Amino acid sequence: MREPTTRPRPRPNRDKLPGGGAELLSLLAWLLRRPRRGDRRLPLLWLVRPAGAGDAAAVLRRFVGQGTGRRVPHVVLDLAARPETDDVAAVLRELHRQLCLEAFGAARLRFRHYPLADWLMHQTLAVGADPGDSGRAALVRRLRDWRGRRSTEEPQVGGESGLGTALQVLLWLLRRAVPSAVFRIAVSGRVPVVGRQYRWFMRQQYLAPRQSVTFLGFAERLTAGWRDGEQPAQVEKLLLHAFLEDLRQAYRRRFWRPGDWRRTAYPVLLLDRVTVGGVGHTLVRLLNDVRNETGRNDPLLVVAVAADPPPELPAARPLREAEQAYEEWTEALPETRRLRRVAAWLVVLRLGGGDLLPQPGVPPALVAPDPPWWSRRFLPAAVAVTLLLGLGAWANGRWAPDCHPTLSGRVKVQVVDGECVGYSDSAAQVFNSDPGQDRLRAVQRRIFAQNRAAEEVWRRSDRRRPYLTLVYLGTLTGNRTRADEESYVSEREELEGMATAQYALLKESAGADGAALLHIVVANAGRQMRHAGRAVTMLEELAGDDPTLLGVVGLVESRTTTAAALRELNRVGLPVLAPNLSADRMDENSSLYLQISAPNRDQARLIETYARQVLRVGEAHVYYTTGEDSSLAEDLYVSTLVDGLRERFGGRLTRLDEWRTGRRLTVECGYPGVLLFAGRWSEFDGFLRALKECGSDPPRHLLADDSVNRYMANPGLRASAPGNLPVTYVSKAALATCAALRAAQARRDDARGSFLTWVRADDLLDPPRCREGGGTAVGERVSLAYDASMMMVRALESLAARLRHADTGRRWEPRSVNPVGVHAEVLRQNAAGGYPGVGGVIRYGPDSGEPVAKRIALLTVARVPDVDAEPVEVFHCGAADGAPDPGCRPG
Known part of the structure; x- marks a missing residue:
């Protein structure tokens, strides 16, 4: 720390002191008062008191010891009254004893290094009665016992803050629970925080500690008998250095420990009746040497x-020149210290006959300055309470019992408007704790378990296989549900599709070094993707840390919030493969966007062509909805679908209106044209209830958009659907029904046949799909998400093969590819004839992220509540395989 360059000139009770006494006491008052900033270097003051002079020590004793309230920590030793056998070790022991007293109006000084060194010097090692005993073993036992006693007498972690108390309790529990193990760890000096005093002994410079290799070996050299082979001066310097180190640590100022700032006065050692060559002189000389040799200051x-004056500096200045002598010493110290002069730290002053004579009246007394207000004892408690209250309020807003930070896996979440937003790749954080969403939680846990399996397979392959991470970003919270209602069917199906792709890659042969492994991160953007911006910000940080992160799958709903998320992901440089998004021109928001489903203009074409060619009706009534708390402008899916229908039907669209919950539809009873529901699935149940009023005269042809697929995939909702109306609705993956997959497997269609094998497996989806004799339907979004994931996987495998064509057995380096490069490879592969997806061939036009002639179909159910009846395809458009577009035709 730097030393203050200016100092005040306090003159306490100048009229009470004759001669140069006031000058000396003024200097002492300034030296002992600790500055608010930095620390000053303290000299070794040697006062030469000639015969017949007054009792200077008595005046000094009263000056430092008779203040009221906060006193200067001090020790007064009359060396002439002490035994002649006293040595430096004995003087230090008395100095330590007195400074440890809690008698100066502040917390007592705590020592850690000096007591250990002094205790070791009092140990005598001898071989015990047990032939297997040894001096080292005895020392270990004694040291462990001594350490246990010291831990109860003097905490190893000082301070009065809440953190210090918590650490003291923790260390006490550790010592009680596993004393032997903790002792061994501490003595080894290899673990941070634990055993710092042992490490200090091995790093200081006296007695060449490195020659002992371990602390126990060094400790043996300090014990009685063994110490005889060491230089006495080195032993004394070690003791003194340990003592000064404890003072340095006690006077450290740390901003997180306000108690450190309450030490406002330096400790002082007053040695009276010192003789040249005696123990007091030896101590002064050793202090000078230790300060020079260690290069460290201390607060003593x-x-x-x-x-008599010391032989190191026989010239003494008059006491009235005390301040001038100090200033000259300060200027010369850097040079004399560098040269290690034997008197570098000495300031010698000579008392005159009338200096420091005791005077009648109140003697001068030094009082330690008051500490800063912010270091008062109440502050740690007040700060701790404030922090706890603030942390509780902050955590209550950011986290919840089912949404909290964890050290397991890659997890980052926070509560936003009551929803858990963020990402997770570990079962430590599973999204959605609502009743009825067991299957959504189950598929997340399946993915997380397969993440661990993929990491293990990659490790066993010596990291030869290509390895990529994909993020599923969707809406996993926010819907209102009944306790028995599964409300996230689409999201669950898309996760099942990604889990199927992950499972298929895990089933590859252990020797298939070219087969990629897939790691999946599940991310939640909240209801209607309203918090997608926050989620993308978190994913941006993840992408910066994880070079295997190559893309995002999902996004669920085509809304303005989704478009904003696409723009952000494009800025971050992450490709997006959207299994289900179909709003027109979504690819304008990102040059790295690829859509798996046909755009809405193809859906409008399908509906209009079916109405004209199959139903042979020309007129249509269209009702649209946009979902809760949304508008037509914000809902890009509905708005672009309505625009497409308006364009395709033209003047034959005789009614286009918004339907809201509670609105009656009796005007549509018996309507002979096409009645089309062009809204969100969440309002379809209410729409059916409104049509129930028609009784035996329902509309002739009820059609619905592909959003209704989410309703039709929910057995709970369908079973309680009102009325017995037949419904024809749009499907984006009619080729992935169980019947279609079985037919494809029979004709040895590898892509669809393999997919059927995986979804039937016992250890993947719950329940398994398409089992013999009926079984659970696949769910169209399973195949769409599977296709999206596998497109990225195959692109990475192709890049890996080209990068390692000369050496396929070398380790995979994730940084050898990047997300933009993998996106470019997807398009390059696609240009050769399209990707053979389970739901139909996927082809992209030039500079477009929307598929061209993607197969899309109309499915019919005779009765909505008939859950067991499999939908029947009645019409489709687009190509199933790589053949040219066949146009639209009946199924």
């Missing part, structure tokens, strides 16, 4: 009163 001021 030493004042030695002697009859």
Whole structure:
């Protein structure tokens, strides 16, 4: 720390002191008062008291020891009254004893290094009665016992803050629970925080500690008998250095421990009746040497009163020149210290006959300055309470019991408007704790388990196989549901599709070094993708840390919030493959966007062509909805579908209106044209209830858009559907029904046949799909998400094969590819004839992220509540395989 360059000139009770006494006490008052910033270097003051002079020590004793309230920590030793056998070790022991007293109006000084060194010097090692015993073993036992006693007497972590108390309790529990193990760890000095005092002994410079290799070996050298082979001066310097180190640590200022700032006065050691060559002189000389040799300052001021000057600096200045002598010493110290002069730290002053004579009246007294207001004892408690209250309020807004940070896996979440937004790749964070969503949670856990399996397979392959991470970004929270209602069917199906792709890759042969492995991160953007911006920000950080992250699958709903998320993902440089999005021109928001489903203009074409060619009706009534808390402008799916229908039907569209819950539809009873529901699935149940009023005269032809597929895939909703109306609705993956997949497997269609094998497996989806004798339907979004994932996987495998064509057995380096490069490879492969997807061939036009002539179909159910009846395809457009577009025709 730097030393203050200016100092005040306090003159306490100048009229009470004759001669140069006031000058000396003024200097002492300034030296002992600790500055608010930095620390100052403290000299070794040697006062030469000639015969017949007054009792200077008595005046100094009263000056430092008789203040009221906060006193200066001090020790006064009359060396002439002490035994002649006293040595430096004995003086330090008395100094330590007195400074440890809680008698100065502040927390007592705590020592860690010096007591250990002093204790070791009092140990005598001898071989015990047990032939297997040894001096080292005895020392270990004693040291462990001594450490246990010290831990109860003097905490290893000082301070009065809540953090210090918590650490003390923790260390006490550790020592009680596993004392032997903790002791071994501490003595080894290899674990941070634990055993710092042992590491200090091995890093300081006296007695060449490195020659002992371990602390236990060094400790043996300090014990009685073994110490005889060491230089006495080195032993004394070690003791003194350990003592000063404890003072340095006690006077450190750390901003997180306000108690450190309450030490506002330096400790002072007053040595009276020092003799040249005696123990006091030796101590002063050793202090000078240790400060020079270690290059470190310490907060101890030493004042030695002697009859003669020290031989190191025989010239003494008059006491009235005390301040001038100090200033000259300060200027010369850097040079004398660098040269390691034997008197570098000495300031010698000579008392005159009338200096420091005791005077009648109140003697001068030094009082330690008051500490800063922010270091008061109440502050740690107040700060702790404030922080806890603030942390509780903050955590209550960011986290919840089912949405919290964790150290397991890649997880980052926070509560936004009551929803858990963020990402997870670990079962430590599973999205959605609502009743009825067991299958959604189950598929997440399946994915997370397969993540661990993929990492293990990659490790066992010596990291030879290509490895990629895809993020599923969707709406996993926010819907209102009954306790027995599954409300996230589409999201669950898309996750099942990605889990199927992941499962298929895990089933590859262990020797298939070219087969990729898939790691999946599940991310939630909240209801209607309203918090997609927040989720993308988190994913941007993940992408910066994880070079295997190559793309995003999902996005669920075509809304303005989704478009904004696409723009952000494009900025981040992450490709997006959307299994289900179909709003027209979504690809304008990202140059890295690829859509798996046909756009809405193809859906409008399908509906209009079916009405004209099959139903042979020309007129249509269209009702649209946009979902809860949304508008037509915000709902890009509905708005572009309505625009497409308006364009295709033209003047034959005789009614285009918004339907809202509670509106009656009796005007549509018996309507002979096409009655089309062009809204969100969440309002379809209410729409059917409104048509129920028609009784035996329902509209002739009820059609619905592909959003209704989510309703039709929900057995709970269908079973309670009102009325017995037949419904024809749009399907984006009619080729992935169980019947279609079985037929494809029979004709040895590899893509669809393999997919059928995976979804039937016992250890993947719950329940397995398309089992013999009926079984659960696949769900069209399963195949769409599977196709999206496998397109990225095959592109990565192609890049890996080209990168490693000369050496297929070398390790996979994730940074050898990047997300933009994989997107470019998807398009390159696609240009050769399209991707053979389970739901139909996927082909992209030039500079477009929308598929061209993607197969899309109309499915019919005779009765909506008949859950067991499989839908029947009645019409379709687009190509199933790589053949040219066959146009639209009946199924």
